[in-house]
Amino acid sequence: MTLKGGATSACAACKYQRRKCIPECLLAPYFPADQTKVFQNAHKLFGVSNIVKILRSLDPSQHAEAMRSIKYQANVRDRFPVYGCLGVIRQLYYQIQMLEEEMHTVLTQLEMYRQHHHHQQQQHQHQHQISSMADDVISQLELGMAPSNNALPLFNQVTHQPYTMQNTYSSSDIDSPPKDNVENNSLWIQHLFLDTNNHGTSNNDSPIAIQSQLLVPNSEPLADTQHQVVQDYDEIHPFLDSIDDRQSYIDTKDAEDSSSSEESLKETTQLMVGNVGSKDLKNAAACFSLTSVN
Amino acid sequence: MSSSSYSSSPCAACKFLRRKCMPDCIFAPYFPPEEPQKFANVHKIFGASNVSKLLNEVPTFQREDAVNSLAYEAEARLKDPVYGCVGAISVLQRQVITLQRELDATNANLFRYAYNEMPPLRPPPPPPPPAAGQSSGFYYPYQWNDPSDEDNERSSGGNM
Numbered sequence: 459m460t461l462k463g464g465a466t467s468a469c470a471a472c473k474y475q476r477r478k479c480i481p482e483c484l485l486a487p488y489f490p491a492d493q494t495k496v497f498q499n500a501h502k503l504f505g506v507s508n509i510v511k512i513l514r515s516l517d518p519s520q521h522a523e524a525m526r527s528i529k530y531q532a533n534v535r536d537r538f539p540v541y542g543c544l545g546v547i548r549q550l551y552y553q554i555q556m557l558e559e560e561m562h563t564v565l566t567q568l569e570m571y572r573q574h575h576h577h578q579q580q581q582h583q584h585q586h587q588i589s590s591m592a593d594d595v596i597s598q599l600e601l602g603m604a605p606s607n608n609a610l611p612l613f614n615q616v617t618h619q620p621y622t623m624q625n626t627y628s629s630s631d632i633d634s635p636p637k638d639n640v641e642n643n644s645l646w647i648q649h650l651f652l653d654t655n656n657h658g659t660s661n662n663d664s665p666i667a668i669q670s671q672l673l674v675p676n677s678e679p680l681a682d683t684q685h686q687v688v689q690d691y692d693e694i695h696p697f698l699d700s701i702d703d704r705q706s707y708i709d710t711k712d713a714e715d716s717s718s719s720e721e722s723l724k725e726t727t728q729l730m731v732g733n734v735g736s737k738d739l740k741n742a743a744a745c746f747s748l749t750s751v752n
Numbered sequence: 753m754s755s756s757s758y759s760s761s762p763c764a765a766c767k768f769l770r771r772k773c774m775p776d777c778i779f780a781p782y783f784p785p786e787e788p789q790k791f792a793n794v795h796k797i798f799g800a801s802n803v804s805k806l807l808n809e810v811p812t813f814q815r816e817d818a819v820n821s822l823a824y825e826a827e828a829r830l831k832d833p834v835y836g837c838v839g840a841i842s843v844l845q846r847q848v849i850t851l852q853r854e855l856d857a858t859n860a861n862l863f864r865y866a867y868n869e870m871p872p873l874r875p876p877p878p879p880p881p882p883a884a885g886q887s888s889g890f891y892y893p894y895q896w897n898d899p900s901d902e903d904n905e906r907s908s909g910g911n912m
Contacts, residue, residue, distance in 0.1 A: 505799045505807075512797075512833055513888050527838040531825065539806070540814045543837045544821040564858045571865035703806040743808035 469508060470497035484513050488525040499532040764791040768802060778807055782819040793826040794819075 468479035469486035470493055479486060485506070489497040500509060509528060513521050535542040762773030763780035768791050773780060779800075783791040792805055803822060810818045829836035 471794065503798060503802060505802055508797060508799055513830075516833055524834045527835045530838050531836060540810055540818045540821065542821050542825060544824050547837065548843055549846060550841065550848060554844065554849050554851060557848065557855055561851065561855050561858065564855065566861055568858065568862050587775075683817060714834065731874065 467491045471501075474498070475506065476500065484510055484521075488522075488529070490494055496533065500529055500535040502529060503532045503535050569669075696705050763786050764788045765795075768792060768795060778804055782807075782816055788821050793820050793830055797826040797829050802838065814853060 467473075468491060470482055470489040470491055471485040471543075472483060472489060474480035474494070474497060489500075506510075507526075512524060512528070516524055531543055534546060538545050541548075762785065762885040763777055764785050764787055765779035765894065766773035766777060767785060768788065783885050794800075798850075803819075806822070807815050807818060826839065832839055835842070
């Protein structure tokens with residue numbers, strides 16, 4: 459319905475109701491003449507009188523937002539006649555639940571990778587220390603220098619650290635699981651020994667089953683290695699005693715006896731490499747005699 | 753108000769409307785007399801005639817769900833006359849967007865760890881909440897567009 463001489467036409471609400479659209483029409487700003495379907499939806503769900511009632515109960519500054527939500531609600535009801543906005547809410551809840559579950563899975567995997575990376579870094583650091591210490595000791599021995607008083611502890615450290623590292627590996631794996639729960643350990647193990655491709659569906663039974671399967675065989679090699687390291691340590695111990703004696707001897711010798719010093723160095727290296735035998739005893743006696751001459 | 757010829761009491765709708773509850777009353781199965789507030793809310797927001805028309809357009813086996821959804825929307829509109837149940841939709845939609853962003857960032861971190869063995873980046877901070885009173889942060893997940901009407905949500909909100 460158009461006003462005579464006026465440029466504005468009746469709003470969709472007044473057009474539908476076939477009445478004159480006055481300038482003070484509450485619904486005119488929100489239902490332009492070209493949005494008949496939108497108005498029909500709102501009218502079908504709420505009714506004009508109920509919409510006006512809602513608007514009149516609100517402050518004029520809130521009318522725009524209220525009408526926006528009313529139109530949206532009516533359009534959704536037109537699209538989903540049974541569930542309307544409640545269906546949209548339920549769908550969003552479901553989406554959130556799925557996203558949270560997926561986030562939990564991804565965070566678990568990320569934690570596994572972090573621990574693995576951290577352990578790798580520790581191992582690299584230890585290996586670097588071992589190699590640098592071994593280089594220092596060898597270089598000192600080659601130069602004929604008395605190694606520091608920490609030679610024995612150095613060797614102790616050299617042989618002991620792998621034991622410690624592996625001990626750390628096993629303890630962090632079994633005794634002190636990550637902060638979350640055992641499932642993280644199981645997934646970490648799964649990553650280390652299997653090709654992981656974990657996705658959304660999390661099955662608590664299978665990771666734990668995998669953990670039980672993997673931990674049992676995993677512990678045995680560790681025990682064997684630890685035992686082997688201990689044995690190696692025991693075998694080295696007698697050599698350490700002899701090396702100390704030799705080195706103290708080298709310190710007290712005269713510098714002019716270079717040949718004998720070279721010989722003693724050779725003997726020392728032989729002692730380090732091979733077993734103590736009769737040949738070494740003879741050499742020891744020879745050194746003693748030389749010392750007595752001086 | 754109960755009829756002597758019928759053993760069952762009138763439904764909440766007929767009680768509220770003060771009319772005779774007929775055997776074929778469309779409201780009776782879904783508005784029991786023990787829940788008077790349910791119909792009162794629905795009637796206040798939507799009106800009994802609109803609800804009746806809506807129920808007639810829906811198959812019988814889905815009418816209970818339709819009534820429950822209408823009751824939920826009516827109660828939400830009474831609690832929040834401005835946004836009604838659409839306010840909850842907006843909040844949930846923002847939550848979905850935030851979670852999706854975080855998940856994308858975490859997946860990117862995981863990818864970096866898995867294939868590059870690099871330390872992970874920190875997840876991006878969540879977007880700041882919109883200032884009070886701003887309507888621009890209101891999310892309407894379903895943009896309803898009618899080709900004949902060319903409805904546009906942004907065009908609403910004109911001055912009186």
